[in-house]
Amino acid sequence: MDGFTVAIDGPAASGKGTISRAVAAHFGFAHLDTGLLYRAVAVKSLEGVGPLQAALALIASDLHAEGLRMPAVAQEASRVAAMPDVRAALVDFQRSFALRAGGAVLDGRDIGTVICPAAQVKLFVTASAEVRAQRRFAELSGTGHATNFEEVLADVQARDARDMGRADAPLRPAEDAVEVDTTEMAIDDAVAAVVALIESKRRG
Numbered sequence: 001m002d003g004f005t006v007a008i009d010g011p012a013a014s015g016k017g018t019i020s021r022a023v024a025a026h027f028g029f030a031h032l033d034t035g036l037l038y039r040a041v042a043v044k045s046l047e048g049v050g051p052l053q054a055a056l057a058l059i060a061s062d063l064h065a066e067g068l069r070m071p072a073v074a075q076e077a078s079r080v081a082a083m084p085d086v087r088a089a090l091v092d093f094q095r096s097f098a099l100r101a102g103g104a105v106l107d108g109r110d111i112g113t114v115i116c117p118a119a120q121v122k123l124f125v126t127a128s129a130e131v132r133a134q135r136r137f138a139e140l141s142g143t144g145h146a147t148n149f150e151e152v153l154a155d156v157q158a159r160d161a162r163d164m165g166r167a168d169a170p171l172r173p174a175e176d177a178v179e180v181d182t183t184e185m186a187i188d189d190a191v192a193a194v195v196a197l198i199e200s201k202r203r204g
């Protein structure tokens with residue numbers, strides 16, 4: 001199983017993190033939410049640290065910093081993620097993670113296209129912007145963060161536009177990625193579909 005890599009990309013709140021965690025638990029793979037790297041750089045950037053300096057100095061505990069999931073941090077993450085030197089500073093860590101013994105799942109925006117173009121399984125998880133915003137709104141409301149649906153939808157759309165429109169490693173499906181549209185899928189069904197796909201790839 002050494003070096004078996006699952007690359008899961010998709011837009012904000014499409015469900016790729018949820019699917020990645022479940023798939024990693026099912027197969028015993030390590031999981032890296034690569035969005036956390038950009039969010040950790042964003043937290044430091046909002047504190048006044050230069051984004052490149054922050055990316056070069058990242059340490060494991062930064063990925064557990066307070067506030068990483070806040071909407072303002074997500075927006076700043078998509079701004080620092082458009083900087084080619086910031087992206088370049090984070091490549092080696094992600095590629096090393098992908099080659100872990102025992103298999104790895106990485107989710108993000110450019111995993112199948114740039115970070116792990118040779119991944120054994122590539123998925124592109126989508127859902128309509130409205131459904132994604134509804135899910136994120138429910139999540140934020142559930143954790144006590146005051147917000148409203150229109151604001152969350154605007155945030156999701158702004159992030160999509162920035163992530164798809166940047167010159168370096170834009171969000172897009174790899175040519176050989178399998179698309180999973182979760183708009184009308186329950187979490188368990190989406191996970192089951194992805195587990196079945198990975199099992200079929202492992203059988204060859």
Ligand SMILES: Nc1ncnc2c1ncn2[C@@H]1O[C@H](COP(=O)(O)OP(=O)(O)OP(=O)(O)O)[C@@H](O)[C@H]1O
Nearest residue numbers: 011012013014015016017018135139182185186187
């Ligand atoms: N199929 C689904 N049906 C209903 N809710 C879902 C589904 N998939 C994910 N969710 C919920 O939607 C929210 C967003 O999911 P998740 O965090 O996995 O998305 P993501 O693509 O990793 O987001 P981000 O890129 O912003 O980190 C979570 O609250 C999650 O529980």
Ligand SMILES: Nc1ccn([C@@H]2O[C@H](COP(=O)(O)O)[C@@H](O)[C@H]2O)c(=O)n1
Nearest residue numbers: 034035036038077078081108109110159
């Ligand atoms: N591989 C990646 C992962 C993330 N980004 C950027 O970070 C932002 C936050 O990511 P989440 O997955 O936590 O939502 C995201 O909007 C991207 O701008 C990236 O560029 N590449």
